Amino acid sequence: MPTTLFQVKNVKKHYPIKGGILRRTKSEVKAVNGVSLEITKGETLGVVGESGCGKSTLGRAILGLEPLTEGQLIFADQDITQLSRRQLKPFKREMQMIFQDPYASLNPRQRIGAAIEEAIKIHNPMNAKQRREKVLSLLEEVGLKREHYGRFPHEFSGGQRQRIGIARALALQPSFIVCDEAVSALDVSVQAQVLNLLKKLQSKYELTYLFISHDLGVVRYISDRVLVMYLGNMVELAPSEALYENPVHPYTQALLSAIPRTVPNKERERIKLMGEIPSPTDPPKGCAFHTRCPIATELCSQSKPEWRAVGEGHYAACHYVGEELNA
Amino acid sequence: MQPEVTQADVVIPEPKKASHKISQTFKKLLKYKLAVVGLIIIGIQIVMALGANWLTSYDPLTQNLSLVNAPPGSAGHWLGTDNYGRDMWSRLLYGARISLIVGFISVVVGTFFGVLLGLLAGYYKFLDGLIMRLSDLMFAFPGILLALLIVAVLGSSLTNVVIAISIWSIPSCARIVRGSVLSVKKQEYITAMRSLGSSDRRILFKHILPNCTAPIIVFATMHMATAILSTSSLSFLGLGAEPATPEWGAMIAAGQQFMWQAPHMVIIPGIAIMLVVFAFNVVGDALRDLLDPNMKKQG
Numbered sequence: 001m002p003t004t005l006f007q008v009k010n011v012k013k014h015y016p017i018k019g020g021i022l023r024r025t026k027s028e029v030k031a032v033n034g035v036s037l038e039i040t041k042g043e044t045l046g047v048v049g050e051s052g053c054g055k056s057t058l059g060r061a062i063l064g065l066e067p068l069t070e071g072q073l074i075f076a077d078q079d080i081t082q083l084s085r086r087q088l089k090p091f092k093r094e095m096q097m098i099f100q101d102p103y104a105s106l107n108p109r110q111r112i113g114a115a116i117e118e119a120i121k122i123h124n125p126m127n128a129k130q131r132r133e134k135v136l137s138l139l140e141e142v143g144l145k146r147e148h149y150g151r152f153p154h155e156f157s158g159g160q161r162q163r164i165g166i167a168r169a170l171a172l173q174p175s176f177i178v179c180d181e182a183v184s185a186l187d188v189s190v191q192a193q194v195l196n197l198l199k200k201l202q203s204k205y206e207l208t209y210l211f212i213s214h215d216l217g218v219v220r221y222i223s224d225r226v227l228v229m230y231l232g233n234m235v236e237l238a239p240s241e242a243l244y245e246n247p248v249h250p251y252t253q254a255l256l257s258a259i260p261r262t263v264p265n266k267e268r269e270r271i272k273l274m275g276e277i278p279s280p281t282d283p284p285k286g287c288a289f290h291t292r293c294p295i296a297t298e299l300c301s302q303s304k305p306e307w308r309a310v311g312e313g314h315y316a317a318c319h320y321v322g323e324e325l326n327a
Numbered sequence: 328m329q330p331e332v333t334q335a336d337v338v339i340p341e342p343k344k345a346s347h348k349i350s351q352t353f354k355k356l357l358k359y360k361l362a363v364v365g366l367i368i369i370g371i372q373i374v375m376a377l378g379a380n381w382l383t384s385y386d387p388l389t390q391n392l393s394l395v396n397a398p399p400g401s402a403g404h405w406l407g408t409d410n411y412g413r414d415m416w417s418r419l420l421y422g423a424r425i426s427l428i429v430g431f432i433s434v435v436v437g438t439f440f441g442v443l444l445g446l447l448a449g450y451y452k453f454l455d456g457l458i459m460r461l462s463d464l465m466f467a468f469p470g471i472l473l474a475l476l477i478v479a480v481l482g483s484s485l486t487n488v489v490i491a492i493s494i495w496s497i498p499s500c501a502r503i504v505r506g507s508v509l510s511v512k513k514q515e516y517i518t519a520m521r522s523l524g525s526s527d528r529r530i531l532f533k534h535i536l537p538n539c540t541a542p543i544i545v546f547a548t549m550h551m552a553t554a555i556l557s558t559s560s561l562s563f564l565g566l567g568a569e570p571a572t573p574e575w576g577a578m579i580a581a582g583q584q585f586m587w588q589a590p591h592m593v594i595i596p597g598i599a600i601m602l603v604v605f606a607f608n609v610v611g612d613a614l615r616d617l618l619d620p621n622m623k624k625q626g
Contacts, residue, residue, distance in 0.1 A: 093524065105518075
């Protein structure tokens with residue numbers, strides 16, 4: 001029976017926009033607007049969506065890097081939502097993050113050995129020699145060399161830097177890692193290497209990943225389950241295979257139809273979405289997607305669709321799921 | 328992909344020392360002609376300050392009333408003597424020592440507190456308003472007036488001049504540091520440190536501060552010039568060094584009565600001040616171009 005590692009309950013993250021002399025809150029950017037998830041130990045949960053849909057904010061909120069506006073985070077059966085920074089420290093060990101930009105996520109003035117060691121220093125009472133040994137073995141683990149220990153970040157390529165970021169995240173032997181667009185900044189051949197490294201490390205250390213990306217191909221390759229987000233809302237959640245083969249939500253369908261195919265000239269129907277993504281400051285009433293949805297009706301503009309089960313482990317938020325769409 | 332490496336056959340090279348970077352910067356600095364001139368002048372001042380005891384046989388305070396207002400080139404006194412017959416060359420040498428020490432201490436003290444406050448203001452939003460409004464308050468006074476005020480309260484002496492100039496340096500330094508902290512703080516590696524559970528103190532001093540060093544170095548160099556000039560100004564106004572002290576500003580003040588009979592009494596220390604201030608300014612300029620390419624255009 002798979003155990004739930006991380007429970008995310010109705011998480012909301014709104015950023016206030018302040019204005020006027022008194023700096024009163026004029027309105028809010030609803031970056032994440034009610035996301036509930038159960039992340040199973042050992043799985044990779046992919047999160048996809050267009051830019052600005054709140055996927056990165058979700059990742060940061062889960063790790064406690066952003067205070068929540070609302071909601072609850074339960075890690076390994078313990079509620080960590082209200083914990084102070086000090087109380088949170090042992091949990092930080094268990095939860096790590098791999099960042100998008102391998103150039104920005106390393107301190108340019110710090111040697112990479114020291115950067116990785118620092119993670120251990122913060123949490124672990126190891127002596128200098130043990131730490132150094134640990135870092136050297138981590139470097140090898142992620143496909144770098146021991147000689148790289150004393151070098152500065154600018155001496156590495158993007159792919160190598162991302163490996164350094166991975167080594168730093170692994171240094172504390174976490175159980176949960178948020179990969180925020182971890183391979184998006186890399187070119188395709190290096191992406192594959194890094195993805196394979198992540199997979200290898202996952203099976204070796206039983207890691208659980210929350211893999212955030214806008215790249216549908218990458219997400220399909222690495223994820224067991226995939227969550228689709230739109231404007232801070234959950235749109236569809238399904239096992240990878242089911243989502244890519246049989247998307248039920250019109251937004252997911254449109255998104256998937258935009259993936260370039262390897263077979264040219266093959267007949268296919270592309271669903272083109274009209275218009276721009278609405279502002280998260282003032283999301284549409286009812287279903288957030290109704291302004292661009294090809295099948296939207298009166299109902300969609302009035303009531304927010306419930307989260308419905310469509311298949312085994314397959315959920316979607318659409319009024320018409322299981323009716324016209326699945327026919 | 329993964330090379331076969333055993334523990335024994337790889338010797339980890341000792342990390343390059345930080346001094347490597349300093350010497351590199353220094354080499355690049357030599358490409359700026361004006362900066363080289365500045366460095367030479369500063370070098371001469373340092374030699375004068377350190378070697379004052381050996382470079383002259385006269386005590387700067389010993390009077391010789393039989394030989395007052397001797398012009399430069401007189402026998403035994405190549406820069407002449409002042410209105411009490413004190414050797415101008417010795418006074419110039421010891422003055423170099425004073426201005427260097429006073430400038431250095433006030434810059435170090437001012438920068439220390441300025442950096443500290445700047446870091447806090449940049450990092451903690453709730454302190455930002457308080458610290459920056461206080462520094463605005465101090466900016467509202469013209470610099471020399473503020474120094475005057477402090478010296479007036481504490482009494483006139485060189486120590487109090489150092490204190491005054493230090494206090495006066497704090498807000499501008501804090502403001503510069505705050506600006507860099509604000510930009511460094513948003514970098515992803517700071518978020519990365521937070522996600523590792525790093526303490527604020529560690530983030531501030533191990534990650535933010537090292538990435539703010541360039542503007543701090545530039546500030547300190549440029550401020551050296553201001554500090555030396557202010558010391559002399561205050562002494563000239565009679566608020567710094569005691570009248571007999573061989574301080575350049577005080578020397579000018581003493582010489583102004585004899586402007587027409589013995590112009591060298593004013594001109595020599597005047598040129599010394601001018602050259603030193605010029606030197607620190609051009610070196611600071613070059614350092615800014617070198618270390619902080621973003622600041623170049625605003626010059």
